[in-house]
Amino acid sequence: MKHTLVALVENEPGVLNRVASLFRRRNFNIDSLTVGRTENPNISRMTIVLDSNVTRVYQVEKNLYKLVNVISVQEVTQRPFISRDLALIKVVCAPEVTATAERFGARVLDQTDGMCVIEFAAEESRVEELVEALRPFEIVELVRTGVVAMGQGGVVTRVEPDWATA
Amino acid sequence: MKLTGAEIIWECLVREGVEYVWGYPGGAILPTYDALSKYQNKIKHVLVRHEQGATHMADGYARATGKVGVAMATSGPGATNMVTGIATAMMDSSPIVCITGQVASGVIGSDAFQEIDITGITLPITKHNFLVTDLRELVTTLRKAFFIARSGRPGPVLVDVAKDVQNASIEFEYPTDAIRLPGYRPAQSASVQQIERAVEMLLKAKRPLILAGHGVNMSGAERALLTLAERGHIPVALTLLGKGAVPESHPLCLGMMGMHGGASVNQAIQGADLLIACGMRFDDRVTGNLKTYSPNSKKIHIDIDASEINKNVKVDVGIAGDLRTVLEQLLPHVPVMQHDEWMSEIREWQRDVDHRDIVNQTPPTDKLFAAHAIRDLWKATGGNALVVTDVGQHQMWEAQYYLHERPRTLITSGGLGTMGFGLPAAIGAKMGCPNDHVWAIVGDGGFQMTLTELGTAAQENININVAIINNSYLGMVRQWQEFFYEERYNATPMHNPDFCKLAEAYGIAAIRVTNRAQIPEAVAKAQSINGPTVVEFRVEEADIVYPMVPAGADLHNMIRRPNNIPDFTESH
Numbered sequence: 001m002k003h004t005l006v007a008l009v010e011n012e013p014g015v016l017n018r019v020a021s022l023f024r025r026r027n028f029n030i031d032s033l034t035v036g037r038t039e040n041p042n043i044s045r046m047t048i049v050l051d052s053n054v055t056r057v058y059q060v061e062k063n064l065y066k067l068v069n070v071i072s073v074q075e076v077t078q079r080p081f082i083s084r085d086l087a088l089i090k091v092v093c094a095p096e097v098t099a100t101a102e103r104f105g106a107r108v109l110d111q112t113d114g115m116c117v118i119e120f121a122a123e124e125s126r127v128e129e130l131v132e133a134l135r136p137f138e139i140v141e142l143v144r145t146g147v148v149a150m151g152q153g154g155v156v157t158r159v160e161p162d163w164a165t166a
Numbered sequence: 167m168k169l170t171g172a173e174i175i176w177e178c179l180v181r182e183g184v185e186y187v188w189g190y191p192g193g194a195i196l197p198t199y200d201a202l203s204k205y206q207n208k209i210k211h212v213l214v215r216h217e218q219g220a221t222h223m224a225d226g227y228a229r230a231t232g233k234v235g236v237a238m239a240t241s242g243p244g245a246t247n248m249v250t251g252i253a254t255a256m257m258d259s260s261p262i263v264c265i266t267g268q269v270a271s272g273v274i275g276s277d278a279f280q281e282i283d284i285t286g287i288t289l290p291i292t293k294h295n296f297l298v299t300d301l302r303e304l305v306t307t308l309r310k311a312f313f314i315a316r317s318g319r320p321g322p323v324l325v326d327v328a329k330d331v332q333n334a335s336i337e338f339e340y341p342t343d344a345i346r347l348p349g350y351r352p353a354q355s356a357s358v359q360q361i362e363r364a365v366e367m368l369l370k371a372k373r374p375l376i377l378a379g380h381g382v383n384m385s386g387a388e389r390a391l392l393t394l395a396e397r398g399h400i401p402v403a404l405t406l407l408g409k410g411a412v413p414e415s416h417p418l419c420l421g422m423m424g425m426h427g428g429a430s431v432n433q434a435i436q437g438a439d440l441l442i443a444c445g446m447r448f449d450d451r452v453t454g455n456l457k458t459y460s461p462n463s464k465k466i467h468i469d470i471d472a473s474e475i476n477k478n479v480k481v482d483v484g485i486a487g488d489l490r491t492v493l494e495q496l497l498p499h500v501p502v503m504q505h506d507e508w509m510s511e512i513r514e515w516q517r518d519v520d521h522r523d524i525v526n527q528t529p530p531t532d533k534l535f536a537a538h539a540i541r542d543l544w545k546a547t548g549g550n551a552l553v554v555t556d557v558g559q560h561q562m563w564e565a566q567y568y569l570h571e572r573p574r575t576l577i578t579s580g581g582l583g584t585m586g587f588g589l590p591a592a593i594g595a596k597m598g599c600p601n602d603h604v605w606a607i608v609g610d611g612g613f614q615m616t617l618t619e620l621g622t623a624a625q626e627n628i629n630i631n632v633a634i635i636n637n638s639y640l641g642m643v644r645q646w647q648e649f650f651y652e653e654r655y656n657a658t659p660m661h662n663p664d665f666c667k668l669a670e671a672y673g674i675a676a677i678r679v680t681n682r683a684q685i686p687e688a689v690a691k692a693q694s695i696n697g698p699t700v701v702e703f704r705v706e707e708a709d710i711v712y713p714m715v716p717a718g719a720d721l722h723n724m725i726r727r728p729n730n731i732p733d734f735t736e737s738h
Contacts, residue, residue, distance in 0.1 A: 010349060014297075018289060025290045055476060062473035068294045068314060071349040159348070 032146030192240025195267030221251020226591030242280030257581025293321030318352025371440035381445015430515035556588030556612035586615030
């Protein structure tokens with residue numbers, strides 16, 4: 001089963017390296033890992049998707065906590081949450097391509113030299129469906145950001161104003 | 167007052183209560199070594215012969231005293247030479263701080279002379295590490311380094327300081343506010359529910375057993391653990407690093423568990439209906455085959471590191487917290503109990519072990535067995551020495567035949583199994599505990615990996631005794647070859663130098679022991695000399711550490727010592 005973890009980390013050089021090194025060292029396989037800024041300039045936010053059993057996910061969580069720069073880790077999968085994966089798909093232009101994009105609610109972002117770039121942000125599985133639908137039209141290039149996730153409503157992952165001090 | 171970065175490093179060390187720094191100078195750390203002149207009355211620097219030695223000395227000091235050990239080296243090869251020592255400290259949760267010089271910040275990344283990415287290299291083998299390229303961050307970073315090293319589950323921290331940071335000056339003010347580490351919150355105590363569940367299991371148990379590990383000593387939980395054992399009438403099995411957690415002469419102390427543990431101890435683990443694991447991590451060397459490990463027991467696991475809970479062995483109650491705190495939470499709920507039937511069953515197993523034990527047999531007087539050498543060393547030192555071992559057969563014999571009554575009196579590389587650890591760690595331990603008789607027990611193989619530190623011991627006149635258990639083999643590997651590789655002794659016989667002459671070349675007194683009768687006098691003489699000594703024990707070449715659980719085998723399927731002592735001269 002897929003599990004999505006959200007980790008808040010100190011915005012410092014080398015933190016991504018520490019997290020990546022941990023996954024490699026402990027032999028944790030990850031589906032995707034994204035990192036970006038948050039509402040707080042000192043904090044970065046990572047979304048980590050794992051295809052693992054619960055015990056393994058617990059281990060990942062506990063090991064992430066051991067990293068000094070990791071402030072909090074939450075598994076959002078347990079509670080109501082939304083997630084998005086952003087894809088840019090370059091396809092040889094054809095009327096069916098535009099039609100397929102429209103059917104999915106994706107946007108044609110660019111048309112140059114006979115190629116279209118389609119932009120699509122949706123749940124991971126929905127992105128995969130679009131990619132499959134476009135495959136017959138010769139996909140020239142494809143890039144995806146990996147999943148970002150957020151709890152719904154009151155399910156909030158952020159750093160409390162009174163950061164624990166030692 | 168304006169100070170240079172180099173001076174600030176020493177100022178911080180003084181404020182952290184550092185007594186000793188073990189290190190080796192070089193280009194990128196030279197400004198700091200230059201500033202040492204001003205601090206020599208406050209901190210003693212010890213020049214080692216190899217940076218690995220510095221890290222093991224800091225480690226030995228840390229394990230003997232519970233304080234943070236400090237090692238220092240230059241960039242590049244100086245820093246990479248520390249890697250083995252840092253990894254050793256990491257695997258055994260030993261608090262050390264390593265300070266390395268780095269090339270000037272402006273040239274980092276240019277492959278400058280002696281530049282190496284040591285924070286990158288040590289990332290997976292440190293608890294945390296830092297690269298300091300801004301002088302304004304130096305004080306805060308060093309404070310964090312010491313705090314992280316000694317708190318929670320202790321471990322090594324490396325601070326890499328660019329050379330220009332050491333040279334530059336800044337107004338120095340030592341902060342008094344709390345250290346800010348928002349993501350660092352070591353586990354503390356158990357919840358009420360966890361204690362309730364643990365007590366419930368304890369009250370139901372008919373065959374309970376405590377597994378005591380390194381965490382007992384690290385959290386100072388010896389008293390609480392002994393109270394639990396005595397009040398609950400619960401026997402205690404020790405991990406290698408748990409030796410000293412309870413006095414080994416105590417009737418409830420069963421001795422060491424695991425691959426070379428007592429057969430009766432492993433039988434008790436397999437037969438228990440409740441395991442209370444205290445500050446240990448179910449390493450593969452103590453569990454054997456996980457599928458058949460202690461199959462009928464409920465398990466309570468108390469450890470400071472939450473990621474150890476359910477890592478190897480699935481437990482019924484996992485408590486992440488400081489062991490002493492958790493035991494003190496537990497104790498008020500523990501009534502006086504009796505488990506006489508269980509204890510007498512264990513005693514029966516112990517009788518069989520005693521019957522087979524080589525120390526209870528009388529071999530020919532012209533032969534010296536390592537087991538006897540170590541048992542006699544135990545007797546001759548009154549069982550009260552601080553022993554530091556290397557890694558291999560002698561290490562296991564020490565664990566079996568040197569009984570420890572006090573915590574922090576056996577220092578040994580358990581997790582990483584680092585050959586070459588013994589001699590330098592003994593130097594550090596002795597400097598930390600000058601009033602203890604310190605014995606380094608080493609094999610002829612491991613000793614030769616770091617024997618260069620005899621130079622350090624001689625120069626500083628460190629009063630340690632080095633017992634070389636010399637069987638002219640890499641004995642533990644040889645043992646595996648005998649059991650599992652059809653006696654193909656590839657790359658294990660050793661042609662050794664004359665260790666006594668070697669010691670004498672360093673100006674170190676040396677004694678050779680070739681039979682059992684010489685041991686008491688040799689030990690007494692070695693201990694009477696004020697300065698380092700070497701005692702070489704020429705032991706049987708082909709002896710085996712019994713019992714043995716083959717790697718990955720069931721814990722109860724041990725290879726036991728045959729009832730009679732074999733005549734090894736014929737097997738050659």
